[in-house]
Every structure is written in structure tokens, then in C-alpha cells.
Amino acid sequence: MNKLKPRGENDATAVDVTDLILNDIQTGVLAPGSWLKQIDLERRYQCTRPEVRRALDRLAQRRLVEHVPNRGYHVFEPDxxxxxxxxxxxxxxxxxxxxxxxxxxxxxxxxxxxxxxxxxxxxxxxxxxxxxxxxxxxxxxxxxxxxxxxxxxxxxxxxxxxxxxxxxxxxxxxxxxxxxxxxxxxxxxxxxxxxxxxxxxxxxxxxxxx
Amino acid sequence: MNKLKPRGENDATAVDVTDLILNDIQTGVLAPGSWLKQIDLERRYQCTRPEVRRALDRLAQRRLVEHVPNRGYHVFEPDxxxxxxxxxxxxxxxxxxxxxxxxxxxxxxxxxxxxxxxxxxxxxxxxxxxxxxxxxxxxxxxxxxxxxxxxxxxxxxxxxxxxxxxxxxxxxxxxxxxxxxxxxxxxxxxxxxxxxxxxxxxxxxxxxxx
DNA sequence: TTAGCCAAAATTGGCGCCAATTTATGGTAA
DNA sequence: TTACCATAAATTGGCGCCAATTTTGGCTAA
CATH class of the missing domain: 1.20.120.530 (GntR ligand-binding domain-like)
Incomplete structure (x- = not known):
């Protein structure tokens, strides 16, 4: 019996959604100040809602996005x-x-x-x-x-x-x-x-x- | 009609669980190296499972705890x-x-x-x-x-x-x-x-x- | 007596639903 | 025509359930 993990067809799924969003912020695809709607991100990166929220929370911790309670997250603009x-x-x-x-x-x-x-x-x-x-x-x-x-x-x-x-x-x-x-x-x-x-x-x- | 929020009996619930755990790590209540079981934290701080997990994820981002997939989180010991x-x-x-x-x-x-x-x-x-x-x-x-x-x-x-x-x-x-x-x-x-x-x-x- | 294996219990972690809040829309009155 | 309010749509965010994995305990065989 091999103990190898089954692995989905695409191994590239190893990367975290956080990095994907981060990358798009840094390359300017997601412009500073723009709102990051969870539904959009969910569809854009083909991932689930909880994944999106975890990523947004992490980016908010790093102060790359700003969180406004009950309003959402938007790309941070440093003054x-x-x-x-x-x-x-x-x-x-x-x-x-x-x-x-x-x-x-x-x-x-x-x-x-x-x-x-x-x-x-x-x-x-x-x-x-x-x-x-x-x-x-x-x-x-x-x-x-x-x-x-x-x-x-x-x-x-x-x-x-x-x-x-x-x-x-x-x-x-x-x-x-x-x-x-x-x-x-x-x-x-x-x-x-x-x-x-x-x-x-x-x-x-x-x-x-x- | 007052638009005041109902508010639970204790307003002190305003503080985040993350800070509570952080505080217990820094005061040594949660010793370096010890495992942080979600069930224990849930009971200890009277909060829900998702709250515990968000807090642990945040502390892991700050490298105060270490995350081992499928094993859990333990208090980080810097070498x-x-x-x-x-x-x-x-x-x-x-x-x-x-x-x-x-x-x-x-x-x-x-x-x-x-x-x-x-x-x-x-x-x-x-x-x-x-x-x-x-x-x-x-x-x-x-x-x-x-x-x-x-x-x-x-x-x-x-x-x-x-x-x-x-x-x-x-x-x-x-x-x-x-x-x-x-x-x-x-x-x-x-x-x-x-x-x-x-x-x-x-x-x-x-x-x-x- | 000890090593190895199998089964059961415990723990982690993914996922979706639903309530609460906010925003957009359309209708009504001044 | 414009301002305001009420209703409807959309979005956020909390919570619990269940599958996957790991660990523990006990049993069997050498």
C-alpha cells in the first residue's frame, strides 16, 4: 500500500488565495481604493467563501487592505x-x-x-x-x-x-x-x-x- | 424608537479573542511549545469555534503560534x-x-x-x-x-x-x-x-x- | 514480555446556510 | 421638480454540521 496522498488532478492548487489577491494588488490589477466584494473574488479565483474571507482577514492584518465593518474590504491607499x-x-x-x-x-x-x-x-x-x-x-x-x-x-x-x-x-x-x-x-x-x-x-x- | 443596540449584559465583550490569547501567551499562562486545542480555547474564552480559528490564524500570521496542518497550533518557541x-x-x-x-x-x-x-x-x-x-x-x-x-x-x-x-x-x-x-x-x-x-x-x- | 497492527475516539478544518446590516430603487408628498 | 421615506435587493458575517486525518488504546501474535 502506498501512503502517497491522492492529490487532485492539478497540484498547482497548493498556492493560497491570499497570495493570488496579494499579487493582483501589487501588479495593480486590483486598484488602490477599490472595494473587494467577496462574491467577485470567489468567482475570480474559483474558491469558496470562507477561503476568500480568510485571505481578506490576513491581508487586513498586513494592512494591505482596510476593513470597514459591515461594509467590506477595500485596497489600502497609504498616505x-x-x-x-x-x-x-x-x-x-x-x-x-x-x-x-x-x-x-x-x-x-x-x-x-x-x-x-x-x-x-x-x-x-x-x-x-x-x-x-x-x-x-x-x-x-x-x-x-x-x-x-x-x-x-x-x-x-x-x-x-x-x-x-x-x-x-x-x-x-x-x-x-x-x-x-x-x-x-x-x-x-x-x-x-x-x-x-x-x-x-x-x-x-x-x-x-x- | 431607540436605535440602540440590544447589547448583551456584558459590554466588555468588545475585545477580540485574539488579544485575550495573545495576552495569555505573553504572561506565560500559555507556555511556549504547548498545544492550543480549539475545544479548550473555545471553553476558556467563552467563544465560538470560528472565533478561535480566526484568532489562531492571526497569531500564526504574526508568528506567535506555529501551525502544523492537521495537527493544530502550538505556542511558538523562538530559537x-x-x-x-x-x-x-x-x-x-x-x-x-x-x-x-x-x-x-x-x-x-x-x-x-x-x-x-x-x-x-x-x-x-x-x-x-x-x-x-x-x-x-x-x-x-x-x-x-x-x-x-x-x-x-x-x-x-x-x-x-x-x-x-x-x-x-x-x-x-x-x-x-x-x-x-x-x-x-x-x-x-x-x-x-x-x-x-x-x-x-x-x-x-x-x-x-x- | 514486547512489538506491531487494527479499531475507536478525538481533533482539525472545509463548506454552506441564514440572520443582520447596508445600499439601491421606486413611489409619494410637498 | 425635488426631497424624503419605505420597500426590496444585495452584501457581509456569524454559526454549526460533517468529512478527513491523526492519535490513542487495546488486542493479538511472535
Whole structure:
């Protein structure tokens, strides 16, 4: 007798509805401010009512959607103050471990980072906004992982989601995208040179975007 | 016709079950590692099954309890690595805004902090461990609020909960409690003297506890 | 006496129904 | 014509039941 689980025909059902909704919020499919009706979500993601409600509750906990009792849930719109404050938190955390990043980076790591930065550059020309967004995420994740503090990496990825409801739209102009690209390479150069101060500077400008 | 809601005999039912369980975890009533059976919680807090499950799901999201599919939920026990990493995050955040704290602190704020520190001292002698814990929380909350970054204050209170499942037991010895008390006053003195560097130093030692 | 297996009890977790509240609609009176 | 109210439709959210899985207890055989 095999103890293998029966498994429905499609194994891809393993992903949670929460992630699906989250993804649609981040890619801007579900616009900031719009109301999320349970019936619609139920049909859109082919899932049951309780699943939808659990997902909405989770997203409300993460403050990605806002809950108004007896009215429903709508996509959260962070105001300017919150966005600034969250950026400032990121600056503190990411510059705070800059010296660790520099210390831990092997030549192999630097090589990998260059590859990820190039991938970002390529996506500017050839990719969709979502692919660009994901390439950016991958670069930053790899970079930050060098600090050795796993909890910090998790925390930053978590609060990065809070910054903007539709992070795909974070780069308003082509000029800003290319500036981001340059900053990526600047960060790598700073790491390669072992210059933590330069890295901190590049990170700060990159996050504050000015 | 009055449109007042009927309201059950006890209005105190306004609080969420999540907070009740959270409180019992933090005060150590629900010990780290112990299993949280839905039936028990249902009876203990006089609430329904769905309420219990929602609360457990929320606490699992906050990583205060761990969920094992088809097995249940048990109070999370952070290992040494995680505890250290989280402490390091707190050091980065709280020392990072030390200069802001110093800059924004009015003499009235300093007075309030002295009062809260004294309250902590009083609770060492007269209070229960829980009261001591809460006095400590109040002091740190007031201090950190001076940085002006509301999001950061919320984030720190949130991750502080993750540090230890039973934070009441964080002070193992009487000597350590009194050391904490001295550090509190040290922080206030640094703020009063406008010495951000001294404040950073005191905060770092206080969080790392060594 | 001990190891392994089978059955029963307990626990988790998915799903749907129905009441309560809110929003939309249409009709009526000023 | 417009403002207001009452009725109807739609949506949210609470609650309980039952299936699936796991654990426990006891029995049998080596």
C-alpha cells in the first residue's frame, strides 16, 4: 500500500488565495481604493467563501487592505506620511547592515549580483512591468541576504509590500528606472571596493528616490 | 424608537479573542511549545469555534503560534538565532532614531519619562511580574514615540512581541531587573543632556542585555 | 514480555446556510 | 421638480454540521 496522498488532478492548487489577491494588488490589477466584494473574488479565483474571507482577514492584518465593518474590504491607499515613514525604516535597516553586507560578500556573490542587475537592465527593454518589478525584487533580496540576518531580510520584504499598494507603478518615468539601474551597479561597485560608506549612500538615495 | 443596540449584559465583550490569547501567551499562562486545542480555547474564552480559528490564524500570521496542518497550533518557541537576530533589528531601529529622539524631547517629555521609569522601579518592589512588564512597555513606548515616526513605533511594538513568547520571563534575575532600571535612567539622562551617542550606547546595551 | 497492527475516539478544518446590516430603487408628498 | 421615506435587493458575517486525518488504546501474535 502506498501512503502517497491522492492529490487532485492539478497540484498547482497548493498556492493560497491570499497570495493570488496579494499579487493582483501589487501588479495593480486590483486598484488602490477599490472595494473587494467577496462574491467577485470567489468567482475570480474559483474558491469558496470562507477561503476568500480568510485571505481578506490576513491581508487586513498586513494592512494591505482596510476593513470597514459591515461594509467590506477595500485596497489600502497609504498616505504620504506613511510612505515616507516606511521608507525611512527601510533606510535604517538596509544601511544598518551595510558593513555586514560588505564583509560577507564573496566574489561569487558579487558575480551573482551583477547578473541580477543585468537582468533588471534587460527587463527595462524587453520585459513587462511585472517582470521588471520581480527582477528588482530578486536583486534586492540577494543583496540584503548577504547581511546574514534572516529575520531582517524577511522583515524588509514584508514592509516593502506596505510601501505602495501597486509597487509596479513605483517608477513613474523612464528616467527614474534608468537611475535605479545605475544605483544598482553603484551598490555592487561599492561592495566590490569594500566601501561600506559608499554603499550606505547609494542605498539611501535608492530608497528615498531623490 | 431607540436605535440602540440590544447589547448583551456584558459590554466588555468588545475585545477580540485574539488579544485575550495573545495576552495569555505573553504572561506565560500559555507556555511556549504547548498545544492550543480549539475545544479548550473555545471553553476558556467563552467563544465560538470560528472565533478561535480566526484568532489562531492571526497569531500564526504574526508568528506567535506555529501551525502544523492537521495537527493544530502550538505556542511558538523562538530559537537562539532568531532571538538574537530580532534583537539586532531592534538595535538598528531604536539607535537609528536616537538623534531624532534627543532633538524632539521637550522638558515635559523628559519629566514624563522620569515618571514612567519611577513607575517601573516601584513595580519591581510592589507589583506583579505582569505589571512590571507593562510598566516597561509603557516607558519604551513613550521614549520611542519621540522619534516622530509612527510606523516605526508600531513596527517595534510588533516585533518586540516576537522576541520571546513569554516576555514576562525575560528578566531572569533580580540583578538583571535592577540593571534594566539603571539603564532606563541612563537613557533619560542622555536625552536630557542632549547626548545622542550616549543614548545609542545605553539602548544597545539594554536590548542586547549584556 | 514486547512489538506491531487494527479499531475507536478525538481533533482539525472545509463548506454552506441564514440572520443582520447596508445600499439601491421606486413611489409619494410637498 | 425635488426631497424624503419605505420597500426590496444585495452584501457581509456569524454559526454549526460533517468529512478527513491523526492519535490513542487495546488486542493479538511472535
Amino acid at each position: 504620504g506620511r506613511q510612505a515616507t515613514e516606511i521608507s525611512e525604516i527601510r533606510v535604517l535597516l538596509e544601511t544598518g547592515v551595510a558593513d555586514k553586507v560588505v564583509a560577507n560578500a564573496s566574489s561569487l556573490d558579487i558575480q551573482a549580483l551583477r547578473s541580477l542587475a543585468s537582468r533588471f537592465d534587460r527587463m527595462i527593454l524587453e520585459g513587462t512591468p511585472i517582470q521588471l518589478y520581480e527582477a528588482n525584487l530578486a536583486f534586492h533580496h540577494r543583496l540584503l541576504s548577504l547581511c546574514g540576518n534572516e529575520e531582517l531580510v524577511n522583515l524588509v520584504t514584508e514592509i516593502r509590500q506596505r510601501t505602495s499598494s501597486a509597487p509596479v507603478a513605483q517608477w513613474k518615468t523612464r528616467a527614474r528606472i534608468e537611475q535605479s539601474s545605475r544605483e544598482h551597479h553603484e551598490m555592487i561597485d561599492a561592495i566590490a571596493a569594500g566601501d561600506a560608506a559608499a554603499l550606505r549612500d547609494a542605498i539611501t538615495r535608492h530608497i528615498r528616490q531623490n | 537562539g538565532r532568531q532571538a538574537t537576530e530580532i534583537s539586532e533589528i531592534r538595535v538598528l531601529l531604536e539607535t537609528g532614531v536616537a538623534d531624532k529622539v534627543v532633538a524632539n524631547a521637550s522638558s515635559l517629555d523628559i519629566q514624563a519619562l522620569r515618571s514612567l521609569a519611577s513607575r517601573f522601579d516601584r513595580m519591581i518592589l510592589e507589583g506583579t511580574p505582569i505589571q512590571l512588564y507593562e510598566a516597561n512597555l509603557a516607558f519604551h513606548h513613550r521614549l520611542l514615540s519621540l522619534c516622530g515616526n509612527e510606523e516605526l513605533v508600531n513596527l517595534v511594538t510588533e516585533i518586540r512581541q516576537r522576541t520571546s513568547s513569554a516576555p514576562v520571563a525575560q528578566w531572569k534575575t533580580r540583578a538583571r531587573i535592577e540593571q534594566s532600571s539603571r539603564e532606563h535612567h541612563e537613557m533619560i539622562d542622555a536625552i536630557a543632556a542632549g547626548d545622542a551617542a550616549a543614548l545609542r550606547d545605553a539602548i544597545t546595551r539594554h536590548i542586547r542585555q549584556n
